[in-house]
Amino acid sequence: MNRDGVIKKCIELGPWFHNIDLGGISTRDIAPSPGPQPLDHPVPRWLKIKDVLPADMSGMSVLDVGCSDGFFSVEIAKRNASRILSIDAQRLAIKRLRWVKRHLKLSHITALAGDIYKFHKGIAGLDSFFIFVHKGIRFLRRKLRPGKVNEPIYVARRFDLVFMFALLYHLKAPLLALEYLAPLSDILLIETLVVDDEQNSYLQYVAPMNGVTTEPKLLPTTRCLKDMLRWAGYEHVMEIADASDKRPIYLAYKEGADLSGWRLPGK
Numbered sequence: 001m002n003r004d005g006v007i008k009k010c011i012e013l014g015p016w017f018h019n020i021d022l023g024g025i026s027t028r029d030i031a032p033s034p035g036p037q038p039l040d041h042p043v044p045r046w047l048k049i050k051d052v053l054p055a056d057m058s059g060m061s062v063l064d065v066g067c068s069d070g071f072f073s074v075e076i077a078k079r080n081a082s083r084i085l086s087i088d089a090q091r092l093a094i095k096r097l098r099w100v101k102r103h104l105k106l107s108h109i110t111a112l113a114g115d116i117y118k119f120h121k122g123i124a125g126l127d128s129f130f131i132f133v134h135k136g137i138r139f140l141r142r143k144l145r146p147g148k149v150n151e152p153i154y155v156a157r158r159f160d161l162v163f164m165f166a167l168l169y170h171l172k173a174p175l176l177a178l179e180y181l182a183p184l185s186d187i188l189l190i191e192t193l194v195v196d197d198e199q200n201s202y203l204q205y206v207a208p209m210n211g212v213t214t215e216p217k218l219l220p221t222t223r224c225l226k227d228m229l230r231w232a233g234y235e236h237v238m239e240i241a242d243a244s245d246k247r248p249i250y251l252a253y254k255e256g257a258d259l260s261g262w263r264l265p266g267k
């Protein structure tokens with residue numbers, strides 16, 4: 001597609017929340033979404049993690065949940081991750097990412113419209129069918145062998161990494177969302193808005209602010225976020241970026257998680 005064609009498509013699909021480099025043309029230079037985000041959004045947040053993530057992600061499968069236009073999925077794809085599943089509740093964002101993926105020839109990205117609260121019903125393709133069959137088998141087993149009920153639930157997919165940036169504060173049931181994610185991977189890289197408080201564990205209700213947000217938010221204290229991550233099933237929580245800008249980043253991982261290739265602070 002020539003330059004004019006790319007610009008035309010970019011305008012047609014926009015406005016864009018993420019600034020994605022389409023090869024000399026950047027989406028937010030052409031059609032930025034309104035809001036307080038800078039034109040290079042989310043590059044400043046990418047800079048906080050780009051040296052922490054494995055430089056070569058070949059062989060890794062990654063779930064990017066709440067991916068929006070897919071900036072992070074694209075960067076991860078450029079590091080040769082073998083499979084990236086990018087999910088967002090907004091169909092138009094997924095449409096933008098699908099076009100980016102085709103334009104940049106990143107066939108290892110799969111972009112799906114989906115809701116984090118439906119993950120336990122399967123997150124792609126045949127998952128819901130397999131879950132249905134699995135539930136049937138469990139039901140029959142319980143009938144035949146009453147008492148043996150503690151079998152593991154079917155896990156729809158497994159990923160080497162779940163990537164969850166700027167999503168938790170959009171959710172009404174943040175702990176439930178973390179619980180749905182935890183069986184999918186041993187490793188979660190999470191960034192979210194917090195109240196910077198290490199002593200007290202609570203969720204603070206923040207009312208919508210005129211002209212900035214239309215929905216209220218539930219913001220955890222830093223202590224509460226760590227408590228919820230542990231409660232959801234991650235034994236370890238490591239700080240990657242601090243909460244001085246109210247947007248910390250944590251690497252939450254389970255005992256025995258494979259962290260080879262990660263360049264972690266203090267290691």
Ligand SMILES: C[S@@+](CC[C@H](N)C(=O)[O-])C[C@H]1O[C@@H](n2cnc3c(N)ncnc32)[C@H](O)[C@@H]1O
Nearest residue numbers: 042066067068088089090114115116165166170
């Ligand atoms: C602030 S954007 C963050 C986008 C990107 N992860 C980032 O860090 O720049 C939040 C995204 O989460 C998506 N989202 C909100 N609720 C969701 C839900 N229940 N399930 C899946 N995605 C959701 C929104 O559509 C939006 O694209």
